[in-house]
Amino acid sequence: MSVSRFWRKIPQRYNLVGTQCTTCGRYFFPPRSLCPDCRRSGKIVDHKFTGEGTVVTYTVIRSASDQFEHTTPYVLAVVELDEGPRLTTQVACTPEEAKIGMRVKSVFRRVAADGESGTIHYGTKFVPVE
Amino acid sequence: MRDVAVIGVGCTEFGEHWGTSFRDLFVKAGALALEDAGVTGEKIDALYVGNMSAGRFVEQEHIGALIADYAGLATNHVPSTRVEAACASGGLAFRQAVIAVASGMEDIVVAAGVEKMTDVGTGASVDMLASAADREWEGFAGATFPGLYAMIANDYMHRYPLTREQLAQVAVKNHENGARNPIAQFQNRITVDTVLNSSLVADPLRLFDCSPITDGAAAVVVVPLDRAREFTDSPVRVLASAQASDTIALHDRRDISTMDATVAAGKRAFAQSGLAHKDIDMVEVHDCFTIAEICAIEDLGFCKKGEAGKLTADGVTALNGDIPVNTSGGLKACGHPVGATGIKQIYEIVSQLRGEAGARQVDAEIGMAHNVGGTGATVVVHILGA
Numbered sequence: 001m002s003v004s005r006f007w008r009k010i011p012q013r014y015n016l017v018g019t020q021c022t023t024c025g026r027y028f029f030p031p032r033s034l035c036p037d038c039r040r041s042g043k044i045v046d047h048k049f050t051g052e053g054t055v056v057t058y059t060v061i062r063s064a065s066d067q068f069e070h071t072t073p074y075v076l077a078v079v080e081l082d083e084g085p086r087l088t089t090q091v092a093c094t095p096e097e098a099k100i101g102m103r104v105k106s107v108f109r110r111v112a113a114d115g116e117s118g119t120i121h122y123g124t125k126f127v128p129v130e
Numbered sequence: 131m132r133d134v135a136v137i138g139v140g141c142t143e144f145g146e147h148w149g150t151s152f153r154d155l156f157v158k159a160g161a162l163a164l165e166d167a168g169v170t171g172e173k174i175d176a177l178y179v180g181n182m183s184a185g186r187f188v189e190q191e192h193i194g195a196l197i198a199d200y201a202g203l204a205t206n207h208v209p210s211t212r213v214e215a216a217c218a219s220g221g222l223a224f225r226q227a228v229i230a231v232a233s234g235m236e237d238i239v240v241a242a243g244v245e246k247m248t249d250v251g252t253g254a255s256v257d258m259l260a261s262a263a264d265r266e267w268e269g270f271a272g273a274t275f276p277g278l279y280a281m282i283a284n285d286y287m288h289r290y291p292l293t294r295e296q297l298a299q300v301a302v303k304n305h306e307n308g309a310r311n312p313i314a315q316f317q318n319r320i321t322v323d324t325v326l327n328s329s330l331v332a333d334p335l336r337l338f339d340c341s342p343i344t345d346g347a348a349a350v351v352v353v354p355l356d357r358a359r360e361f362t363d364s365p366v367r368v369l370a371s372a373q374a375s376d377t378i379a380l381h382d383r384r385d386i387s388t389m390d391a392t393v394a395a396g397k398r399a400f401a402q403s404g405l406a407h408k409d410i411d412m413v414e415v416h417d418c419f420t421i422a423e424i425c426a427i428e429d430l431g432f433c434k435k436g437e438a439g440k441l442t443a444d445g446v447t448a449l450n451g452d453i454p455v456n457t458s459g460g461l462k463a464c465g466h467p468v469g470a471t472g473i474k475q476i477y478e479i480v481s482q483l484r485g486e487a488g489a490r491q492v493d494a495e496i497g498m499a500h501n502v503g504g505t506g507a508t509v510v511v512h513i514l515g516a
Contacts, residue, residue: 061277
């Protein structure tokens with residue numbers, strides 16, 4: 001991912017800041033600038049999520065793209081935040097620990113790097129909650 | 131709107147064509163289709179070319195012009211358009227051709243699909259295929275394409291009684307069909323053990339749950355139905371052409387294990403054609419992964435949610451079953467050159483309806499094609515009748 005494309009989303013990637021449509025109350029992460037329900041009559045504002053959620057489904061990636069190959073195997077999951085929206089994320093746990101329905105919370109982690117001299121991408125991963 | 135018919139089809143062998151270029155693959159398929167249709171190049175009014183990612187696989191964009199040029203049609207100034215919807219690019223190119231003819235705008239139109247995937251390494255192709263999903267919010271987190279379908283499989287198996295063995299039966303059945311298809315990439319039969327002993331790609335999906343990286347091209351010629359007999363004694367009618375969208379990211383779906391775009395496109399296709407499920411004699415579904423075929427059978431309405439695994443294990447979807455699914459070998463065994471797959475499905479249905487499918491021939495008068503882009507963000511469904 002190019003520096004500008006990553007840099008543009010730093011607030012969302014570093015702090016789990018999404019959006020909310022105050023017209024209908026629905027929360028969005030990844031953030032949306034247009035509410036798919038209210039469309040142009042919706043009013044979108046930023047919203048910082050608490051970062052707690054539940055694993056909806058997951059997998060263990062054994063064969064990855066070049067950028068992630070050195071981190072295999074890793075747990076990839078769809079997590080539903082307590083406020084409602086879902087996102088795709090890595091869960092920092094062993095393949096054996098991962099299960100559907102497990103409670104997780106967000107943490108700040110290194111996600112990937114663009115080659116040897118490229119940008120290091122930091123962002124949100126999740127860890128199991130005791 | 132005018133009724134539309136397919137009058138000719140052509141397809142290259144699917145596989146690793148290291149000695150053949152992107153453009154040569156297309157030219158071969160196009161020439162076969164024109165020869166089959168009995169049409170000469172100067173009669174062609176328009177070209178639609180399905181291609182997912184030549185820009186990244188072979189670093190060539192402007193595919194419409196390239197294809198028209200090397201098909202010998204550039205100096206005729208034929209309008210040529212590239213159509214892109216990830217792995218649904220081919221099905222969508224066919225739909226654009228059908229729309230062009232149905233509208234009365236064009237008369238003789240070639241719809242084609244082509245992809246050359248083996249010029250790059252596996253890690254690079256994994257990354258390119260991941261671009262069919264949401265790059266910023268799925269790919270960024272390390273999602274691969276098999277990984278996304280694996281999450282569908284885990285969600286499905288958590289909620290429905292699908293066993294790992296039943297899932298493997300999808301691949302076993304499709305290899306059985308591929309073994310009877312001379313253009314298939316894999317013409318070897320496999321067993322459930324072959325699947326279960328293959329390496330894990332993304333749990334629970336193993337190597338033999340996944341369609342391969344493939345080079346290939348396919349082309350078909352469509353004309354108004356009332357002109358079809360000028361060219362052939364066995365035109366195949368287009369009875370329905372439907373398309374639907376859904377969210378680009380899997381995490382935003384209403385239901386992870388149901389492709390709502392397949393449900394919507396399937397319903398539209400049945401409504402357009404006035405046909406019911408019992409009228410469909412064979413289906414080519416988008417089995418990029420074994421779980422995708424399970425979901426497709428259910429989402430198209432051929433059985434209830436949760437029942438496709440048992441249906442497959444019971445042989446209902448086999449060549450001699452009630453509803454043969456993926457007689458070509460599907461994406462799994464026939465191969466999956468992403469932009470070409472949707473056209474190859476039309477090629478297979480036309481071959482079957484004309485009674486030219488050889489060792490994999492089934493008794494069919496009406497066939498359905500189901501082509502998926504991404505994890506279900508675009509779905510194209512066609513119904514064809516002899």
